[in-house]
Amino acid sequence: MTEDRLQPALGESLRAERRRRRLSLRELADEIDVGFNTLSRVERGHVPELRNYKRIISWLGAEDSLFDAAETAAVEPSTPDLIAKHLYTDDRLDEESAGTMMKLIQDLYNVLAAPKPAFAVHLRSSQTFLPEVGKLLSDALEDMHTALVEEAR
Incomplete structure (x- = not known):
């Protein structure tokens, strides 16, 4: 599931659960x-920073699919x-032949x-950003990585 689809679902889930519990935004914030x-x-569909994302997911009692996907990928052969x-x-x-080929x-x-890239990037320009910004940043970083790999060859 892409981030663009995940985050609107997060916002919708948050609004629905908050209304179900009859809480105002201020009450929930507190x-x-x-x-x-x-x-x-x-x-409204924006992506919260990681600390707030975890708090919201915890309050919703939802599985953290963002991190579950990373854990699943880590155990794939x-x-x-x-x-x-x-x-x-x-x-x-x-x-013996299979071993030689292998x-x-x-x-x-x-x-x-x-x-894999030898560095990590931490971006924190605001508390939230639109999902489209994440995609643009991801594309830019991928282009940079490709250029570095080509340059190293």
Whole structure:
């Protein structure tokens, strides 16, 4: 699920639950220690900063799908692991041949696979920003990363 779809759902969920509990924005702001203006912007589809995002998710009693997705991605098998599964279960290959092919594939993968960025960027220009801004920043960072990888080759 993209951030553009996730965040409007967050705002809608927040507004619906707040109304269900018959709370004003000010009452909710006091209850979860998130600014009134921030909550108002979130209900209109803006993205809160991480600290406020976690407080809102906690108050909603919702699963943190933003972080669940990252954890799921972390446990997915790597490309070489997927290839190894196919090689070692191929009836036409004996174990030694599959191992030889796997060593070649692993060596090539290590040389040719694009490395992960060696740095992280923390952006905090305001309490919230529109989802479109996140997409634009993401695209700009991806372009920068691609240029750096090409330059390194």
